[in-house]
Amino acid sequence: MATVTKQKSDVVLDYLRPGKKFPSVWCPGCGNGIVMGALIRAIDKLGWDRDNIAMVSGIGCSSRLPIYLDVHTLHSTHGRALPFATGIKFAKPGMKVIVVTGDGDALAIGGNHFIHACRRNIDITAILINNNIYGMTGGQGSPTTPAEKISTTTPFGNVEKQFDPCQLAIGAGASYVARTTVYHTPHMEKMLLAALEHKGFSLVEAVSNCHTYFGRLNRQGDAVAMLNLFKENSVMKGKASKMTDEELKGKWVLGTLHEHEATEFCDEYQKLVDAQMSKRG
């Protein structure tokens, strides 16, 4: 067991950027580090050339993740990671392009780009770390803050309804959609691996803890207490299919929620280019 642990941490260390200063910007106990570790292990399993990987993010706590990794990284503007990533992928379709985003970044300010990236089915993997709140700016309500929950901009309880990022992605045409949590790390690695291997637009929602704001304001306790919440209130997809809506209320359904084969944007465009160029001779 000790040997296994050592190997795993060695893999993570190997992918961290030389010279980049630690500690990270994240609060102690933040789930973002767990996502980073799982993502590194998934990439390592695929054996991708790290010079051929571009990792793109927007603004927020989650968006700081790529900065630590020794790949091509682009920390863009708030909500715009997907169109920046679209430019990179379309210019260099051979590159592996990964977007790391958050609930505010992807679903509020970046909502339009999110649905259109799904619709286009461009071969990008988006990891949406969902902590139900704006962490970096100090705990404001986000599009995934549940009804009645407290944030610094919903001090009397949230009167709005929340987005389900996975259902939104499925509805918009994403060809691979999965959900996992930072408690279920081996599962997260599996979901990330499947998403990275999938050809087309893939979304992995990683439910995560912001104990600093969401947990504290809603009396959910510290990081460990929140991880236990994820453990107790998650249901794997297979089991969930046998449960009633009433039974599933307040639960996270985990696993590959949707997968279909569809033509990919860059491939389709290349066919068009080939046809036009052969016409020209």
Added chain:
Amino acid sequence: MANKKKKLMQGNMACVEGAIYSGMQFFAGYPITPSTEIAEGCSRELPKIGGRFIQMEDEIGSIAAVIGASIAGMKSFTATSGPGYSLMQENLGYAFITETPLVVINVQRGGPSTGLPTKVSQSDTMQARWGPHGDYAAIAVAPSTVQECHTETVRAFNLSERFRTPVTILLDEVIGHSRGVISLPEKGELEVYNRVKPTASPEEVLPFEMTPNLVSPMAGYGEGYRFHVTGLTHDVHGFSTNRSDEIFPKLDKLHNKILNYRDEISKLRIENMDDAEVAFISYGSVSRAALQATAIAREAGVKVGCIQLYTIWPFPEKELRQICANCSKVIVGELNMGQIIHEIERVLPGDIEIHAKQRYDGEIMTPMQLLEKLEEVL
């Protein structure tokens, strides 16, 4: 010159031809009058040369995709008009601080807001300098004919690659939509500049290093130099910083890499200025009226000259002071309520009278209007 390729085309399409001549391979955009023909032209022409065209969900996404493609190594551009140009400003700021070469064509229409979508205007002149928040130096150029749409687009790409910076081409609706016969230059006839790439080993290269000319060599993604790009104010490694001794040099670099090389960037057309007592100063479509007004007034014996600004930003202040040294009066013609005139008032000595001829009803400036103004000030 006899076998030169001549073609009747629209100004907007001449921009597409100029971009392709420059080696542009990537366009991302969103339909907006009066620039849409540029997107349409790119959607037709780019597949034929193995390039890439994408219609994005909005202008914010368009400029983001263009920045991404440029960082991936492709010469990239977008085209828009007033409302779209406003939407692009935040990400244009990102291109300034990350020193990403790209070209934005703004085919200007009347504003503010939806304004006059199909009518001519030059009211984004100041936005092209001060659009994004924060401190930086900007480059903007303005053609006045269909032929110049081609040459100024080539020049805009060259300047963006040379200085690692976004460059705005300020067209106005009349220039974008007018049709004319242009000579398409042969390959090699016009200079085409490509960004300098690093040659040292990846371990030795600092992606934002301070070079003697302040332009850091730029690798594309996937070319062996793994680097970080951020909109946060960053050090020579590309990582964010809050240190004064790193912030000052970064912002100074954004300014000085351009302002130290004004001579390379300035471009003006000077007509009949040798003995001129009065000068018309203008850019874009107004310059066509000013040229004609100058010719008519000269025939009548008036000592008038004409200065056309091709480079709007950085403002060619040194050149203008020299050219106007012997004038007693200048007439600044603009299709707005007064924008570049403030720069002219700033740079010309106080003993030169500065008069304005402005039009902001969405109609073109005519030579007659300029002649009337000339008569009034003489």
